Amino acid sequence: xxxxxxxxxxxxxxxxxxxxxxxxxxxxxxxxxxxxxxxxxxxxxxxxxxxxxxxxxxxxxxxxxxxxxxxxxxxxxxxxxxxxxxxxxxxxxxxxxxxxxxxxxxxxxxxxxxxxxxxxxxxxxxxxxxxxxxxxxxxxxxxxxxxxxxxxxxxxxxxxxxxxxxxxxxxxxxxxxxxxxxxxxxxxxxxxxxxxxxxxxxxxxxxxxxxxxxxxxxxxxxxxxxxxxxxxxxxxxxxxxxxxxxxxxxxxxxxxxxxxxxxxxxxxxxxxxxxxxxxxxxxxxxxxxxxxxxxxxxxxxxxxxxxxxxxxxxxxxxxxxxxxxxxxxxxxxxxxxxxxxxxxxxxxxxxxxxxxxxxxxxxxxxxxxxxxxxxxxxxxxxxxxxxxxxxxxxxxxxxxxxxxxxxxxxxxxxxxxxxxxxxxxxxxxxxxxxxxxxxxxxxxxxxxxxxxxxxxxxxxxxxxxxxxxxxxxxxxxxxxxxxxxxxxxxxxxxxxxxxxxxxxxxxxxxxxxxxxxxxxxxxxxxxxxxxxxxxxxxxxxxxxxxxxxxxxxxxxx
Ligand code: ADP
Ligand code: MG
Numbered sequence: 119x120x121x122x123x124x125x126x127x128x129x130x131x132x133x134x135x136x137x138x139x140x141x142x143x144x145x146x147x148x149x150x151x152x153x154x155x156x157x158x159x160x161x162x163x164x165x166x167x168x169x170x171x172x173x174x175x176x177x178x179x180x181x182x183x184x185x186x187x188x189x190x191x192x193x194x195x196x197x198x199x200x201x202x203x204x205x206x207x208x209x210x211x212x213x214x215x216x217x218x219x220x221x222x223x224x225x226x227x228x229x230x231x232x233x234x235x236x237x238x239x240x241x242x243x244x245x246x247x248x249x250x251x252x253x254x255x256x257x258x259x260x261x262x263x264x265x266x267x268x269x270x271x272x273x274x275x276x277x278x279x280x281x282x283x284x285x286x287x288x289x290x291x292x293x294x295x296x297x298x299x300x301x302x303x304x305x306x307x308x309x310x311x312x313x314x315x316x317x318x319x320x321x322x323x324x325x326x327x328x329x330x331x332x333x334x335x336x337x338x339x340x341x342x343x344x345x346x347x348x349x350x351x352x353x354x355x356x357x358x359x360x361x362x363x364x365x366x367x368x369x370x371x372x373x374x375x376x377x378x379x380x381x382x383x384x385x386x387x388x389x390x391x392x393x394x395x396x397x398x399x400x401x402x403x404x405x406x407x408x409x410x411x412x413x414x415x416x417x418x419x420x421x422x423x424x425x426x427x428x429x430x431x432x433x434x435x436x437x438x439x440x441x442x443x444x445x446x447x448x449x450x451x452x453x454x455x456x457x458x459x460x461x462x463x464x465x466x467x468x469x470x471x472x473x474x475x476x477x478x479x480x481x482x483x484x485x486x487x488x489x490x491x492x493x494x495x496x497x498x499x500x501x502x503x504x505x506x507x508x509x510x511x512x513x514x515x516x517x518x519x520x521x522x523x524x525x526x527x528x529x530x531x532x533x534x535x536x537x538x539x540x541x542x543x544x545x546x547x548x549x550x551x552x553x554x555x556x557x558x559x560x561x562x563x564x565x566x567x568x569x570x571x572x573x574x575x576x577x578x579x580x581x582x583x584x585x586x587x588x589x590x591x592x593x594x595x596x597x598x599x600x601x602x603x604x605x606x607x608x609x610x611x612x613x614x615x616x617x618x619x620x621x622x623x624x625x626x627x628x629x630x631x632x633x634x635x636x637x638x639x640x641x642x643x644x645x646x647x648x649x650x651x652x653x654x655x656x657x658x659x660x661x662x663x664x665x666x667x668x669x670x671x672x673x674x675x
Contacts, residue, residue: 134640141638142232145195146225149632152191152199153222156182160215160564161528162280163572163598178499180281181506182215183207194640195632202628206620211513212278213617216564217625223563224629227556236549242630244553247546248539249626252557253619255538256531259592260523260615265303265310271296273610274518275511277527280611282507284500287327291504294332294491295511301334302487303519312516318440318490319508321501324473325494330504335464335481336440337490340430342469342478343414346423350468354428355461356480357405358438360451362412363396363422363431365389390417396453397421403456407467409433409441411449428467430478444483518614526606527613528595529565529583536561537587565596572598579603 129135136144158165159180166180169188177188183203191200199218206217228241263270275292279285302316320337342349376382393415400408400422407428414422414431422429433441442449447462465482472492491508495501518524525531536558543554562580569579579596582603586594595611597604606612 129639130641132641134638136638138636139232141636142238142633143229145193145632145635145638146229148193148196149199149225149628150222152186152196153219155189156185156215157219157222157567158571159185159281160219161568161571161596161598162285163568164215164281165571166283176499177502178283179503179506180215180283181510182218184506186214186218194638195635198628198632202624205624209624210517210614210617210620212510212613213621216617217621219563219567220560220621221625221628223560224557224625225632227560228629228633231552231556234552236552238633238636240549241553241556242633244546244550245557245626245630245633247550248542248554248557249622251539251542251554252535252561252622255535256525256615256618256622257523259531259534260525262522263518263524264522265300265519268296268300270524270610270612271299271515271518273612274524274614275515277611277613278510278514279507282503282510284327284504284507287330290328291330291508291511294330295508295515297332298489298491299512299515299519301489303516304487309522310519312519314512314516316440316443316486316488317512318488319493319505320477320490321493321495321505322472322475322477323495323498323501325496327495327500327504329494331492331494333479333481333490333492334488335479335483335490336437336444336488337492338409338430338433338437338441338478338480339475340433340478341476343429343431344419344423346420347428348426350466351407351428352466354407354464354467354480355403355405356441356445356447356464356467357400357403357408357456357461358442358445358447358449359400359408359410359453359456360412360438360449361410361453362414363393363400363408363410363418363429363453364413364415365392393418394421397425397427399453399456400427401425402458403461404458405456405461409438411435411438428469428478440488441480443486444480444488446485514614514617517616521614521616523615524612525615525618526593526595526611528597528604528606528609528611529562529568530593530595530606530611531613531618532561532564533583533587533594534592537584568596568598572596572601574598574601 159167164180166178167185169177169185171188179185186200186203191197199221202217202221203214206214224245231241232238272292275295276288279288279291284291298317299312303310303312318337320339397418410431411433414429438449445462445464448460450456450460464480468479469476470479493501493504495504539554539558543551546554565583566576566580569576583594586603593605593607594603595606
């Protein structure tokens with residue numbers, strides 16, 4: 119349209135811009151690089167990554183979302199893939215690597231289609247339809263699981279931990295995860311609901327992973343404030359205070375002039391009396407255990423101990439809330455207003471020594487289901503990985519209980535979906551057929567990668583998988599131990615349907631969104647410039663390195 123010679127500048131000077139296929143292939147290259155970064159960790163035989171941050175802190179994990187969160191990703195398209203992992207983690211609690219690998223693969227295949235002159239919009243449409251179909255089939259091939267079926271739920275937990283370094287302890291951790299979830303699962307009109315906030319995870323270095331235990335109650339990571347206090351209080355009456363058992367310091371600087379020792383005595387006596395009255399108020403409420411969110415004065419500690427009251431100070435707010443829920447106590451913010459009505463109950467309050475520290479255990483809570491998992495491990499890194507693994511395990515069991523449906527893993531469900539999509543492809547015909555086929559191939563990347571990571575020949579495995587699925591064996595997947603195609607149902611490789619569903623949804627969303635971008639406009643100083651004519655491949659190895667490119671190369675067209 120523009121025929122004039124003088125360029126019209128609509129964008130601020132220094133703005134970098136890339137359009138058309140160049141922008142697309144650059145975005146795809148970035149997305150693929152992210153997928154490649156986590157691919158080798160997928161599955162039980164996947165390896166771990168060691169991540170070192172700028173402070174020199176080390177994380178060793180194969181948890182997709184953790185790896186991506188730690189990586190300093192700058193490219194905008196790459197960031198969108200990191201978002202896929204985060205969404206997956208929030209919604210399903212597992213399957214983060216799967217989702218990212220799938221998204222990368224969808225884009226990789228889309229690139230091939232674009233090269234065949236199929237318009238990105240058509241590919242996007244095809245992908246959307248294919249994803250809908252895949253979700254339908256997933257629902258159809260899923261199987262029900264009851265909350266009482268703890269054996270299957272445990273297998274769900276174990277499958278999620280198969281790829282973690284803690285997996286030699288999976289039986290024990292699997293038991294713990296299932297017990298914890300079934301303890302807090304609430305039956306509602308619409309089925310079961312699990313609030314993971316009711317499960318407290320506490321890490322204590324020392325001991326070994328096998329010492330990790332489930333406590334039916336709340337653990338407060340604090341000791342009693344005074345040694346003369348009782349060690350255990352059976353059938354405790356519990357007060358929760360959001361106020362200090364201390365004399366308030368004045369807000370403004372006040373000066374009191376005392377020029378006579380009697381006056382001083384009277385002053386100190388008054389302070390003492392105030393503290394005494396506070397403790398008396400606690401006693402009057404009937405409480406023999408007090409959790410205080412703020413401080414407890416030395417003198418108040420002494421009076422509490424004298425009354426045989428177990429006291430803990432500087433309790434975390436979140437712990438206070440858990441205690442309130444579990445014991446039925448009200449959190450009171452003025453000591454003078456504490457009454458018997460605010461006091462809660464439990465079966466036992468007890469101080470226990472765990473490793474170096476003493477912790478307070480509140481067990482036998484009847485008001486609400488509250489469970490805690492006390493994790494033990496030799497080093498901080500081991501503890502962190504136990505936490506990540508338990509987090510996955512708790513999440514998958516929770517969503518399995520909530521949805522009540524499971525599918526089979528090891529690439530079994532993915533292969534079955536691919537088979538159906540290929541059948542469907544023939545029906546849709548036209549160019550969308552190609553998108554369906556590409557979607558099917560992308561899904562097959564899951565078993566393919568599982569095989570690759572196990573050192574198997576991925577082509578052989580894929581051919582075998584297609585054959586067995588075609589022959590009606592819906593549960594055929596990759597036996598990574600024996601290196602062959604096997605029945606995943608018989609091997610108990612089982613996953614909640616939500617993990618697969620969410621992976622398909624968010625991978626498709628991200629792929630479609632990236633496919634529809636044909637113009638990248640980056641303002642001056644933004645960290646991630648679109649790549650130049652060099653296109654994909656070049657410079658993608660180091661994610662962070664992309665930011666270093668100058669802005670000058672990217673003028674208008
Ligand atoms: P993600 O971050 O996607 O959860 P993982 O590294 O946890 O990645 O690997 C999950 C994959 O490993 C899933 O496809 C799951 O079905 C598969 N898997 C888990 N246990 C087994 C097993 N025993 N045999 C084969 N595949 C398994
Ligand atoms: Mg996993």
